[in-house]
Amino acid sequence: MKIVLVRHGESVYNKFNRENPEKRLFTGAFDTPLTEKGRQQARLLRNVQDIKQIEAIYSSPLSRAVETAKLATNHAELTLDARLIERSLGELEGHSLADIGDICAALPKDFAHSFTAKAPGGENYQEVLERTSAFFNEQPKQDLLVFAHQGSIRTMMMYLMNLDSEETLTLNIPNCQPICLEGTHFGTFQRL
Template sequence: MTTIGLVRHGVTDWNQEGRMQGKNDIPLNAEGRRQAELLGRRMEDEEWDYIYSSNLGRARETADIIARHMGIQVTGYDPLLAERSFGTLEGTTEQERIDRWGPDWKNAEHGGETREAVVERGMQLLEEMERRHPGKRVLLVSHGALIGALVETLFPAFGYLGLKNTCVNVLEKTPEGWSCSLHNCVRHLENGTSCG
């Protein structure tokens, strides 16, 4: 059984301001680094064979902190793990989007990556990890839109749920298909609260 851990990066200033980041290379802020350190401490008690990261700085730094706590090196920085491109929406807050495109801004054309394209590259990456590391435990540090679209596609009953920064999602691939044993878990930020 191949196990894939999907981790969202730590928080950034743009996250806290409600700005769409997309492909913008926004760094972690102090709180994001603190979150990554807490997650790293949690991961010291878990066994992971490999860790990969998005090539964007906020995910790279999160992965580097986790890897240091785990005593391993980041295996690679993969653009397939990068955040979805949101085109002209990037850098804007919701109020700025409403001011510019109106309350129906979600249905306007913004030149970004489609959800279908995000799911396609995410599934491609999962399949590649399964082929490359069969039976291993692989941690992938990525972004909210990519992880959310993948989880929602694989497990429609979950619906859409905003993923918390540094949340952990654990997927297992068996001959019967994918299962999810952990979803949107941030017990490392919540004084040891358990996650199901």
């Protein structure tokens, strides 16, 4: 079985954060649209053979993932699943550190990369792992194409490849760079 994971194209917040690191905005599950560059990245995926061949296409319902999936594929059938959504950062979403420094000061230093700590009203990585693994456990044994987000893809790879938490949190998931995995049982997948 082959599973192809794709992080959405560049979003408005991705661009803003890259250009303004001192004013960085917390994104999480905040619904920020694609930039024109993100749309272009998604269109280029149409030429990727692994993407062309897979019929079962799933996406996070956040607009940046949905638009990427639609631009990257010519398939009319796209299944949205909320379990694929990005890790929620709760009350931090849509705000900069300067706006909510008092909330952040009360959080553990590693909350952004933690399997236990989380922002007020948000999730930790363990909770994301539970919902993404539940998604895979309900799928028939078939090739899958999944459009999602950096945090959720990290936990998918953890589950599929049996990675530990340290390996998982160091994974870099670039925009619109397909990650092709192959295996027969969850926990045994290998990166192609």
